[in-house]
Amino acid sequence: GQQLNQSPQSMFIQEGEDVSMNCTSSSIFNTWLWYKQDPGEGPVLLIALYKAGELTSNGRLTAQFGITRKDSFLNISASIPSDVGIYFCAGRLNYGQNFVFGPGTRLSVLP
């Protein structure tokens, strides 16, 4: 089946730093969703992207739908301790409605 790769797998940053992570695939996707998951909880939707090149913000978070439609990027500016968690990308292919999830990027924020 289709695979999504996320990098980095994990990252440790200082509070206040900016964060960048990405999601890539060999397949073309028509929709990207970015989620954050805290331990023992369900994924929380952060941003949805629908068009190639689209740049969408949600507070300190900004996500982009890659021009090739095979990737997406998530940036977090001025990180704070509550940004700690696992960030998942999910992509929807040209057909169907279900999403393929990436393996996640684990973010740790050091005070």
Add this chain to the structure above:
Amino acid sequence: EPEVTQTPSHQVTQMGQEVILRCVPISNHLYFYWYRQILGQKVEFLVSFYNNEISEKSEIFDDQFSVERPDGSNFTLKIRSTKLEDSAMYFCASRLRTRGLYEQYFGPGTRLTVT
């Protein structure tokens, strides 16, 4: 703010037993989903449901699994004869039926432990 709810939060069962996981999707949503997440791994799609029937299902969703919307609010996942490898978090999700919008909202999950 409306949210997806799931019960129970944790279910322990013996191998071979049947379990039913329950979800109440957001009230005006019409597409429903079940996902699972084995500990430490990614979220995996199981099944989508619309208009009282399955829209899509993955290879994981074999004959041991079934879904049902028994009334206007609940959406259930049944595992007929649980196996050890069914131990995972099971998430329900729902979305609006709005053309071109695919945002899925997840519940808090049910942790299933098969012993």
